[in-house]
Amino acid sequence: MKEFFKVTTIEAVLALRNVFGRSGTERVGIEQALGRVLAADLLAPGDIPGFDRATVDGYAVRAASTYGASEGAPAYLAVVGAVEMGRTPIQAVGPGQAARIATGGMLPQGTDSVAMVEHTGVIDDATIEVYRSLAPGQHVVARDEDAAKGQTLLSAGIRLRPQELGLLAACGATDVNVFVRPRVGIISTGDEVVPVGAVPLPGQVRDVNTHTLAALVGQCGGQAVLYGIVPDRYEALLAVCRQALAQNDMVLVSGGSSVGTRDLTVEVLAALEQSRILVHGVSISPGKPTILAQCGAKPFWGLPGHVTSAMVVFMVLVRPFLAHLAGWINDAPVRVPARLTRNVASAQGRVDFVRVRLTRQTGEIWAEPILGASGLIRTMVASDGLIAIDLNSEGLEQGAPVDVVLF
């Protein structure tokens, strides 16, 4: 009855991403584009801001007119007008002259810098004195300083943050070409699993995995499609898996931590059209009994039934595949360096993932391992992230530096 997995390493599993293609693309309005993945490089359609622009309130001048100016020996300049916001200044400004300008205004012809109002004094309606010497370009954003026409500003494959949306707006992009969010079918199995709305009888548990996995999919930019709970019967599971494969870009079956249910998942996978098991067992803990198959052009995962194991496998393995489908290149999760609060043992020959809580003490960040059986969802609730203990390590000592991947 003992199972011999030919376990695959994490790296070997991740290398299989290239078996699969990427999502198609679509255009969405920039109001809807936060968190979406850019599908084409963004080139600057013109110079931005497109004109030399004041960064302070004051007087647009020719810098040379102020050379040598100081509090003791100010430069005296003739005020020849004021720049109106949003308009081309009609008047050129010559040597020894100045034009009033507000922050964001366009520098008049003949000027190259702005004297801050704080460094000037008003003599009369037509004359100011300037107390500091200016350099050309001072207090000015050059016409192409934010972007020069044709420059690549954003690369395809990045996930859009607020500032990227700002840059798109600056380029006049009211909508943007992004990858379609991959659809991910989620199936729970297990004769002991009942819907969240049901009252479990003794021996039954509520379906936690569907909701946890759906939220993880959403967080990573996918669209979860729920298929509910399927009993541990070949025909029932095969029918739902076939339907989920037809309707989605990837399928996750969770449940079946027992050998019997795992065998059932493998049997169903073998019966699916154009299917091929790529991975059956991964050298990680928790999550060893993970299955990855290729069904046509789509990845199909058999995840452990324990919710914490399923979450770890999602973060370590499924997430990078989802990112790949989604066209997302810069998908490395945030890692916070910390030190371990206590010794943690680990078995050689597998990568151990340990849930940790972060605490800050005496200016340092500490990672405190959260213990508990891998079926316990509260251990995930108590945690801020995961640390990995290497394949060849027998454990880490108190004080050891670790990288915490945040949830």
Next chain:
Amino acid sequence: MKEFFKVTTIEAVLALRNVFGRSGTERVGIEQALGRVLAADLLAPGDIPGFDRATVDGYAVRAASTYGASEGAPAYLAVVGAVEMGRTPIQAVGPGQAARIATGGMLPQGTDSVAMVEHTGVIDDATIEVYRSLAPGQHVVARDEDAAKGQTLLSAGIRLRPQELGLLAACGATDVNVFVRPRVGIISTGDEVVPVGAVPLPGQVRDVNTHTLAALVGQCGGQAVLYGIVPDRYEALLAVCRQALAQNDMVLVSGGSSVGTRDLTVEVLAALEQSRILVHGVSISPGKPTILAQCGAKPFWGLPGHVTSAMVVFMVLVRPFLAHLAGWINDAPVRVPARLTRNVASAQGRVDFVRVRLTRQTGEIWAEPILGASGLIRTMVASDGLIAIDLNSEGLEQGAPVDVVLF
């Protein structure tokens, strides 16, 4: 013309959060609850899992039946049946007996532990040998190990992650009581600002702030309501501000980095009903000319026009207010400790926020300052986060430890 701000410190601004109340609450389905803020404590409605549960495949036994067992001297046990998944085992198991059980199964009466299948051998249909001594509770999750009835599992004010949704599911919560997402009205001002879809004439720029701020609001759990661009005229701005105040829980006016526009915002604020200016100038850079007013029960912000300044002010000041309105308690952003790649100068008497890019070299994380005028959106695009240089500091040296708040 010189302005004298009575600048307020960051801490004093943040203390003003308590002037304002919190959002109302609503019930949403757990499928829609990712990222929402819990409005009531979650108490365990019963023990979870609710029964003693096997964590491995094997045989449910009384631990005492295996005491002293080893490879050389196994314990022989009589197999009296098998536990069906999701059912109460009908048969009690006595001393010297065992029942087959799969991971997740319910322990039969009379048993307290599970012998892993890998540590057993089958003698015949009715007899097994066990090679290891078990302790009571071994390979079992106790009936109340994930949660004991009545225990507080989640506190009001947390933002729901996938694992919290899993815990809610385990408790049978098909829907959940959350704070209503605060509505945030966003207004751009400036005669030089044109809509994103327009082609700017010389002297004009596209409206970047509306889209950047809306995305920041959405990221922090608010609902952005856009009011577009309002010209720098008293009546126009007053009318739109009044409308936005009536329709939202908070209002952001951005633009007006020039003294004239700032004055206009202040004038409009003074004219609004039940309004009181709480802050006019903050000791930060960028972002000094920030305005905060209380209009009735609602916060009203005047943000700088430069998009980078507006983003910094949002992250440092507006975000904590939005979190407060949203009922969000654990709202501290992620901080990554790093070391500076180069010296950074800073003025005393204000907190300087410097954009940085994170790089990893020789196992350490480095923060590389991104330079550029604060009007440049590309400096935000190039950055991963912000560091703060303290009020009393004249700067930080290369190699200095810093905390990077991630965007």
